[in-house]
Amino acid sequence: MTDPTGSETTSSSLPVPVTGGVAAPAATLPARHEGGERALSCEGLIRRIQAYDPTADADLIRRAFAVAQVAHEGQARDNGDPYITHPLAVANILAGFHLDTASIVTALLHDTVEDTGVTQQQLRAQFGDTVAELVDGVTKLTRLELQSDRTKQAENFRKLVLAMSRDIRVLLVKLADRLHNMRTLHYVQRIDRRQRIARETMEIYAPLAGRIGMDKVKVELQNLSFAALEPEAMATIRARLNYLRGQGADVIEEIRRELQALCIDAGLEGVEVTGREKTPYSIWEKMQRRNVAFEQLSDIMAFRIIVPSREACYIALGAVHAAYPVIAGRFKDYISTPKANGYQSLHTGVTLRHPRNQKIEVQIRTAEMHDVAENGVASHWLYKQLPDAAAQGKTKGVVSGLRWVQDLLDILEDSSAPDEFLENTKLELYQDQVFCFTPKGQLISLPRGATPVDFAYAVHSQVGDTCVGARINGRLMPLRHELQNGDQVEIMTARGGTPSPSWERFVATGKARARIRRHVALQQREPHLESGRVALAKAFRQEGVDGSEKVLDSLLKDLRLQSVADLYVAVGNGNQSAREVVQLAYPELRRAPRAPRMVPGLSMRAPAGGALGGGLPGRRRPAAGGMALAGVGAGMAVHFAGCCHPLPGDRIVGIVSTGKGITVHTLGCQTLETFAATPERFMDLDWDYDLIARNATGHHTGRLSVVTANEPAMLATLTNIAAKHEGVMMNLRIVNRQLEFMEILADIEVRDLRHLTAIMVALRAAKGVVQVERARG
Structure with a gap:
């Protein structure tokens, strides 16, 4: 297990409470560390907390540790360590952010209610309402009886949003919990479990850390997730970085000294300049976004200039721009227009002069801005300024400063299903921002790609619902227009106006999409x-x-x-x-069997006897409601998918959709891949061959893709062959025509798969026909 804290090894004898007649073990616990054996201790944690908060309640922390130690007795982590090492490590991570005693106690107890016999009432009696509510907010909801892992994840996240809206410390403890789990993820044996945890971290927890400004946590979570999800890409990038270091080991130090000298020459004192390589995940993400190879990336180095004051930021920026050519479009001023999470900094990109000709990124900020950039909410936590408010649990001031939390609550209210809430929330979390203004000068931050409709919903849900038009910088523009930094947006509304369903196709924020869907x-x-x-x-x-x-x-x-x-x-x-x-x-x-249960997979039965026409042995089920399908309840809406055009004889599966009923697909249809994350929507279906045999003139549409010579008589040839074999040509469309060949989509009404196959064989034998296949998509 990785020790994230560096707390020193100590041993002490603690007054440990007895639960169920079993005394807790000693307070110093061995923990594996990749650099050798280390030990985590309760006393080391207390000394670390008292170094930044001398008034911390050490006895409360000791009692919490003792309760957790007794509760988790006999439990072990995936690496074999006693389970108590995990809550102790989580508490140490939070101590690194200088959090209050209640947060530390919550970290020590956060798994007791979920994984042990400790109850919420016991925690409330021993540690008070604040700690009990924080633990309740952090507790994983694994006992929920939900249909799928995705739904469970969505429901857990829904509860987390509600909990952190009441007290943002819930999120801080949850992030520390996830960070330690990710640091020890390599001990998990099952690859699928590792990847599931890593994917959830990448999609949910890393963006959440970024949204509250905890960039250091976000970057570490991203790189740990990347190592689990893309191990080969991670290894390749690391090898390439090691090679570049060997080629020019002193390049970063040379550039750092150069930038330091520029600031000194500009009259700045107390300037600190640091240089670093970009992380493997940020390099890979940029490669994917720009669709370029590693060798084509020129700005894999970043430098940070820490100056004494806000004014000095712009002096340093002027010195850098005077010394090097500026890369167009790379300058961003987050000091005059901070990000929604409070982040402030100047960003610019420059090209070093000959002989290097290398592009670098430069960030300029004050020490206070840097603290906020690294630690976010934790860096200016309410408890540092208002201890009395902390004691009373008054965190409303912090939460109200995080507008995005309110946006998540709005999405929660408007989303009807947990997985829809999760989808809309991801839209809200992943964003590169643009800053726009109302006519009165109010700043509205939106994700890149946002439209006037997103702007309207960001102002107020009612404004979005009644929006009918928009003026951008004084000009009337379409509602799907993409907003740019600095745009002034005036929303025009109409009494009785309502959202258009077509808006959902172009909005960029989860809040707007949830409201439109509602x-x-x-x-x-x-x-x-x-x-x-x-x-x-x-x-x-x-x-x-x-x-x-x-x-x-x-x-x-x-x-x-x-x-x-x-x-x-x-x-x-x-x-x-x-x-x-x-x-x-x-x-x-009840006279007929009920609809079959939903099954979480695609293991369907092939029709007995294979092809149609021969005897189909075995008991057959009656048709439902006159449909040629068995296993579908009467009155249920059924549609045949236009992507694969299933026919009797095909192996089939149903997809259940809200508002649409059941859509029938062939088992090999590629569209089914889009439903892989929701296996509960799959329905076991089969054809009712008794009904098909009785109704020999049943009608089903088969779609063929035919490539023929580009000759005038070819269309007549295709139609005649279909008619000769008792097929009815329903539709013919030439989708691609060249000098010598043409590609045709043909919809033919047939009885079953065998009937369509006979027509395909006849078409392939015709003169001028190059290729005949069933059309897909």
Whole structure:
């Protein structure tokens, strides 16, 4: 296990409480360290905290350590260390950020409720309400009975957002917890588990660290995740960096001294200049973004100039720009317009003069700005300035300064499903910013690629909902126009205006997308509600049974719905069969098997007997609602996918979509890859071959891609061959025509796969036909 803290080894005897009659072990714990054996200790942690906060409650920390040590007795980490080394390491990470005693105690106890027999009530009794609520906010929600890992992740993140909106320390402890888990990730044996943790870290926790300004934590999380997700790319970049170091080991030091001399010549005193290589992940990310090889990257070195005052930042900038050619478009002033997380700095890119001709990045800031840039929220934490407020848990002032937290809460309110919330939140976290102004001069920060619609929703949700137009720098511009830094945006609204569903295609912020989706869902709800009400009334009337709201209300728990209105909507949009609702209310009426359960995979059965036409042995299931599909409840909306055009004889799978019902795909359809993250949406389907045999003239559309010679008679040839084999040519489209060849998409109405195959064989034998394949996509 990696020791992130460097706390010294000590041994002490502590008054350890007894839980369940078992005394806790000693307070000094061995922990593996890649540089040799080290030890983490409670007393070392306390000395570290008291170095920056002499008033810290050492006895409270000792009691928390003792409770955690007893609770985690017998548990071990993946590397074999006692589990208590993990909360102790997390507490040491937080001590490195100079956090308050409550945060340290929370770090020591953060896994006790989840992984041991300690209860929330016990923590509240021993450590008070603040610590108990912080631990509750950090606790992982692994006991939730959810359908998939993605849904579980989304629900966990939803709860984390709610918790950190009440107290931002929840996020700080959670980030320290994830940082230590990532530092020890290489001890996890299963590759798939390592990659899942690393991907979640890259997508959620690293951006969160960046959003609260903790750049040092963000960079480390990104590089640790990158090493787990792309080990070969990481090794290649590291090898290349090692090679470059060998070629010019003193280059960074030479440039550093050069920049230092420039600042001294400009009359600046107390200037500190540091140089570094960019991290492997930042290099790889730039390679991916620019689509270039490592050798084509010229600015893999970055230099930081720390000056005494804000004014000195601009003096240093002038000295650098006077000495070197400036790279166009690389200058950014985050001092006059800070980022949303409080980050302030001047950024510029310059080219060194001959003979180096090398591009470098230069950042200029004060020591205070640097502290904020590295440690973010932790660097100007409320508790350093207002200890009394800290004791009372008044963190509202800090949270209100983080506008993005409020944006996440708005998304939480507008997103109907956990995974939709997670998707919209990722949009909110990943951003390179542009800064725009309202007509009154208010600064609005938005992600790059944002539009006037995003701007309108950033001002206020009601402004976004009623937006009908926008003036940018005084000129009327389309709502899909991409905003640039410094634009002045005036939003025009209209009473009664509503969001357009088409906006979702071009907005860049999660808040705007969530709000638009919510409005569209509300618009569709009314017609679905009415059609569902009618369908249910008809189904109950046909069976001659009572279908009152009292009966329907008794079914809500089994159907996992909140209200009778939700049931009407589910029936109206095809997600719930009216017939199944009747049979659930009156089981004695059940005459057909219920719809099959959702399965988390693609292991489908091939049709018995292979091709159609021969005898199909074995018991066959009746068709549902006249469809040529078995296993689909009556009344459920079913569509055949236009990307693969499934036919009887194909192996098939259904995808369940809210508001659309079931879409049937062939098992090999490439579109299925886009649903890999949501396996609960897959439905086991098969063709009803009894119905197909009885209805020999059944109609299904097969799509062919045909390449032929570019001759006038070819279209007639294709149509005649299809007609000769009892196929009906429904549509013909020439998609590519050249001097000698043409490519045609042909939709042919056939009975089944065998029928289509016979037509394909006949087409391939025709003169002038070069290639015939089933069309995909």
